[in-house]
Amino acid sequence: MDLADTIIDRPIGFSVGSRHFYLYPVTIGKMFLLGRLTEELRINHEILKASPYLEALRVATEHREVCSRIIAYHTIRTKARVLDNEFVDKRAKWFAKNTYTDALAKVMMMVLQADKTKTFMEHLKLDKERERMERVTNVKKDKNNINFGGLSIYGTHIDAACQRYGWTFDYVVWGISYTNLQLLMADKLTSIYVSDEERKKLPASVFTRQTDVINADDPKNQEKIKKMNWR
Numbered sequence: 001m002d003l004a005d006t007i008i009d010r011p012i013g014f015s016v017g018s019r020h021f022y023l024y025p026v027t028i029g030k031m032f033l034l035g036r037l038t039e040e041l042r043i044n045h046e047i048l049k050a051s052p053y054l055e056a057l058r059v060a061t062e063h064r065e066v067c068s069r070i071i072a073y074h075t076i077r078t079k080a081r082v083l084d085n086e087f088v089d090k091r092a093k094w095f096a097k098n099t100y101t102d103a104l105a106k107v108m109m110m111v112l113q114a115d116k117t118k119t120f121m122e123h124l125k126l127d128k129e130r131e132r133m134e135r136v137t138n139v140k141k142d143k144n145n146i147n148f149g150g151l152s153i154y155g156t157h158i159d160a161a162c163q164r165y166g167w168t169f170d171y172v173v174w175g176i177s178y179t180n181l182q183l184l185m186a187d188k189l190t191s192i193y194v195s196d197e198e199r200k201k202l203p204a205s206v207f208t209r210q211t212d213v214i215n216a217d218d219p220k221n222q223e224k225i226k227k228m229n230w231r
Contacts, residue, residue, distance in 0.1 A: 003120055009177055011077075012114075014107055016099050021075045023110060025177035028153065030082060034073055040066050048112060056109035060101050067108050068096035074111055079174040117179045126186045132206055136192050139201045157181055164188070 004010075011022035026034065041059045048055040060067050072092040076082050095104070121127050149155040161172045161181060172181065194202070 003123070006116065006120070006177070006179055006183075009180070012110055014110070016095070016103065022077075023071075023074045023107075023114065024077045025179065026074070026114065027174050027176065028157070028178050028181070029079065029173045030073060031178050033082065034070060037066055037070050037073075043112065052109050052113055053105065056112060057101070057105040060105040060108050064101070064104065065092070065096055067104055068092045068099070070111060071095050071104070071107055074114075079170070082174075115179065117182050120179070120183060121186065124183075124187065126183070130186070133190065133192070135202060135206050136194060139198045140192070140194070157185060160185060 006025070009025045011024045013020060013022050015021070041063050043059065044055055047058075069088070069092040072088050072095060073082060075091065076088065081087055099107075149159075158169065158172050161167055161176075161184070162169060167175070199207075
């Protein structure tokens, strides 16, 4: 899945027999539902990185019921359906009964590799931008501000997104994919004023952005945006 697919929340399709399903992007709400189930698999992340199918085959063999339930959650899109235990149980049992272990492993491999946030952060140089901001913050002489909160996902993502974009709590938790939410929070435009004295303490590299900023609101830039490498 490339960045363009992530932006438009494009699901991944797969078939089991004559039935076709989609793996939908994970929201915050779905992420917490999946958390405990994923822990039961005891994923070996080193093996997953080196040989994804091998690790997926192991968990599909050893934890068939759990894997079937995880896949069931991934194939359900709406909050109402995700929280409908009867519906989830029925779909999970269907996967467990009708899917060969090899096929179950292939779907689990897609599920386990679905989160590309770290890859996108590195590709877009957002990790470097964070380091750049931290350098500026560290030389600021004004230490009179005391920050509170931001100790959980409530403050770092949910409240921040609700305030910034005017979204409802329900939309942030169940509407937007967690990957898109993280990238929005990481790449939001931020300005920090530095005095001449503080500026002298910073390396020249801090004042040079790694990439040019394109104003997406300007119709003249539409072609530039379309031609950008989103992969």
